[in-house]
Amino acid sequence: MADSARVAAIELGGTKCIAAIARGRDILSRERWPTRPPAETLPTILDWIAEAAAGEPLAAIGIGGFGPLVVDPADSNYGKIGSTPKPHWSGFDLRGAVAARFAVPIGFDTDVAGAALAEGRWGAARGCGTHVYVTIGTGVGAGIVVDGKPLHGASHPEVGHIRVRRDPADTFAGACPFHGDCLEGLVSGPAIAKRAGKPAEQLAPDDPLWDRVADEIAELVMTIMLTVPPQRIVIGGGVGSNERLLPRIRSTATARLAGYGPGSDAAAIERLIVSPGLGDDAGPLGAVALALAAAE
Structure with missing residues (x-):
């Protein structure tokens, strides 16, 4: 039934x-806006949803937001955005703002x-019980799915802020306002x-910086392989979709794993x-998937 449910989806990105309004996975209509402060952004989005959804009830709304988010329903700050460099968004009650307008189940996650x-x-991870989606764009993040559910604990994964091995000749200090040369501060x-x-x-x-970026992303891939370990790692986002990167990420990960463990050969x-x-x-359908899970 959920695959035919009519739902709304909100993908809140850094830029x-x-x-969108969707029926199952089919997006019926969508709109896009630049990310401005919440007092400007959310009312515009919610007004659009109310108008686009008029005439037939929504089964649920899915919200996929940039992190960090408070995703533990038992936390008193559940639904809020944590400390973020994005002006005016730290502490904003994202889920609460949507729930105050629409009395429907809400799926909420990164x-x-x-x-x-x-x-x-x-998509590309169908049939995989454990898989990871990595996005590399305005920021770097990963969603880890185990047995069909996003992995949560005290919080959600924040792989963009781990540190990786770097070329010793690279003296770039990094761009992350919290950690300098963490992965997000590099790639x-x-x-x-x-x-x-x-x-x-x-x-x-052919700029050599792409090779350096690919090698740093490969460090993340190795970390995920050795800790999760997933059956599929999907890499997307504005930077991650650069076709030059994927072959270099694969070859670097293969070389640095050095044959350790099953699945470490080049073909695997x-x-x-x-x-x-x-x-x-992947982004808007992600919010649709969150909505369908809430409807289910």
Whole structure:
């Protein structure tokens, strides 16, 4: 029944927001806005949903938001955004703002957890009980799905802020306001722009910085492989979708694993590390997947 439910979806990203109305996985309508302070952003989104959904009740709403989020329902701050460098968003009650407007079940998680659910339900991770979706764009994050549910504990995964081995010749201090040269401070879009002195999309395909970025992402991939370990790692996002990166990430991970453990050979890693099956729709369909899970 949930696969035919009519739901609304909100993908709240660091630079853009997308809202959609869907029936099952089929997106019927959508709209996009730049991410501004919450007092400007949320009313616009919720007004659009109310108008677009008029005439037929919604079964649920899914919210996939940039982190950090408080995702433990037992926490008194459940539904709020944690400490973030994005102005005006720290402490904002994202789930509460939606619940105050719409009296329907609400699925609430990080945007990457939603995208991971969507890739497992419809995309490149179908049939995998344990899989990971990594997004590399304005920030770096990962959704880890185990037995069909996003992995949560005291919080949600924050793999973008781990530190990785770097080229000893690289003296870049990093761009993360919290940790400097954590992974997000090295390979996110803003970090690449700071390293290169120009936006990532203006870098030549053969710029050597891409190799350095790929090697640093490979360090993350190795960490995930050795700790989770997943049956599939899907890498997306504005930076992650750069076609130059994936082959280098695979080859670097293979070389550095040095044959340790099952699934560490080149053929297995090529099957393990893949591009999103849902393309640019992984984000909005992630929020749809959260809505369908709430409806279920």
